Amino acid sequence: MTPPPIVVRVKQKRIAELVSSGKRLDGRGLTAYREIQVEVGVIERAEGSARVRLGKTEVMAGIKIETGQPFPDVPNQGVLTVNAELVPLASPTFEPGPPNENAVELARIVDRGIRESKAIELEKLCVEPGKKVFIVFIDVYVLNHDGNLIDASAMAALAALLNTKMFNYELEGGEIKIKPGYTPLPIRNHPIAVTFAKINDKLIVDPWLEEEQVMDARLTMTLDKDGKICAIQKGGYGYFTTQQIFEAAKIAREKTEELRKVLVKG
């Protein structure tokens, strides 16, 4: 996170005062999300894709599936790889070039949620144990940055995974031969991330850009479909008290159930 420019300090006071009285600049309640829109299957060439709008924040996720070698310690499991790009067209503060620490952190938070909740049934993605497995590439593409990229990216990744279809195949002498038809990627869990910002010692959910610029610290909790916590990440220059952390866990549980209804149909 780039340090807040000095001019923001003026706004900081206004936002902090509002938050203390339980209000926000855009009229939301402290634990309310912005409007969420999810579109799936937006990229036909990808095995799965989704575009999520969280207020004005816009993130696309695409899934590509390739074959490759498994990790030696788990020879009969497929491989999951998450990458995130802060595309320069998404914000005047994003620059071209290899992923910086913010992009790496974003990708690793999304990765941890999916990996630790065991969302993808990776053991079903083995072609030949120790030799050939499927690699699921999740590429998160930030298209417009208006705050809370973490939750938007986690939503886009999950929506894209649920939309992913794999080609049918059979093995012929160790080679994969593609057969007609598709089957959905085996998904057994739905991790959902909820991000808090601490402003003036109060917790707010789903901070937008101006709130992010003035927040003291950030906390993301990812919960799975059973309401268990599978990943946490604190960020920002400030700190949390233990009471705030426990309060956040309880709010996160309510919020993930609410978001799950939007993202996971049926």
Next chain:
Amino acid sequence: MLNIPKRKTEKKRLNVLQKKPEKLIDKDDMRLDGRKLNELRPTKIEVGVLGNADGSAYIEQGKNKILAAVYGPKEVHPRHLARPDRAVLRCRYHMAPFSVDERKSPAPSRREVELSKVIREALEPSIFVEYYPRTSIDIFIEVLQADGGTRCAGITTASLALADAGIPMRDLVAACASGKVDGHLVLDLMDVEDKAGEADVPLALMPNLNAVTLLQMDGSLTIEEFEKAVNLALDGCKQLYTLQKEALKSKYVAVKEALDE
């Protein structure tokens, strides 16, 4: 002749890798290294160990061996990074290629990039950065040998290096992980427990301010288990805090003794 001992060690190393312990905690709640569930690893901390650095510290926590050094406050390079109202804090967490079983490439991995960021954000709340505008404070953490919990041990050590450099601070930052292994909540996970366990919760604390400056988690915990794990980790941090203060004091005892002689 050289080959014989080498092959021996190689074999031994592979054995260690292949042997997956069936049980990490026995029926008497004893862990593989003989610790109780809520016990820290034996920890040795030393302050002021490097000649060139403005501040430095070294920790041995179980098999972890970690060096931390601080340079600054000093002029910022490149200049455009300087902030007119505060010091810029920079941090590099790095693992030596020989610190783990399989050689690690010295190029920074994505894990190291992320850890450098979260460690910086764990230490920054403790520093009065506004006292040193237009300067930088650089923190370097080198993991010489890793055995789980290196980000936490790195924070514990780097905080002492900052204090050793004479940088004004609100409090020391002590860090420790807790987690779930074989269905039990345990303190200060070592590598095997981290890899085979069900969850890992690294946490950093400024004990006098009840301020949690780093919190991460991976694995699977119910909210109730998570609360217990946080409280366990807080306990660990407080124990390490005592060790930190002792280490800091003992440097000056040594200096005083040298002067008296």
